[in-house]
Amino acid sequence: MKIGDLATASDTPVETIRYYERAGLLPEPPRTESNYRRYDDAHVGRLRFIRHCRALDLSLDEIRTLLALRDRPQDDCGEANAVIDEHLDHVAQRIRELKQLQAQLRELRVACTQPGAGRDCGILERLEQQDPAPAVAPAGGATDHIGRVHRR
Template identity: 45%
Template sequence: MQIKELSQATGVDVETIRFYEKQGLLPPPARRDNGYRNYAESHLERLSFIRHCRALDMPLSDVARLLSFLDEPEMHCGDVNDLVDQQLSRVRARLKSMRALEKQLMLLRSQCRESLGGHCGILDELVSAAHGEACACHRADSLA
């Protein structure tokens, strides 16, 4: 199949497919007589695997390592577990960070008194922060 067909079958952009080839994540496809790339079913499977890993927000370096485990099945499964555990730790750290961000935004939102007098509590807080002053969402006691 041509690159456009591979792209349609996997939902991966053509430029991304070319990037994955350059990075060595996808093996180079055979070429037709006219010079066009000719992707096989194995490319489709490998690209689908990469896409799934990326949907799990795994970095390309981890995807490459997982692909090496696929290519060499005699490698120890514990290494795969370690990669997934590391990704899980990264996700948990981001979740913690996102909860803190949510709390900050809630504190900022609580500054709105919906006045019509031209004073917006949220904007006042953001301007204060821009001037290096403490604001509702960044006070040390508000993040505990």
């Protein structure tokens, strides 16, 4: 099947398929004499596996580890357990940070109890006066705008 057929079969955009190939998650398929990529059912299965992992917010490195284990079914699955355990820790940390963010936003929201002129808005006033709350991150982690910690 051609890449468009693979995209349809796996409900994945063509550009995402190409990205996964460049990232080394999906092996580049053989090409036809006219230089078209030729995919098979194994590519569909692998792509569905990758998409399921991405739906669980697993990083590309975590997916690589799981794919390597998938490719060696005779190996011990302890490493898969370790990947999921570490990911669970990341999710728990993210939940804690999101709850902290929610509390900060609620506190900010009570600063303005009724609509009015922007110059009288307590929210705008507090945002002008307060320093942003620091993102909490364990050593070695990276944070984005919501303080989410996850190694990618």
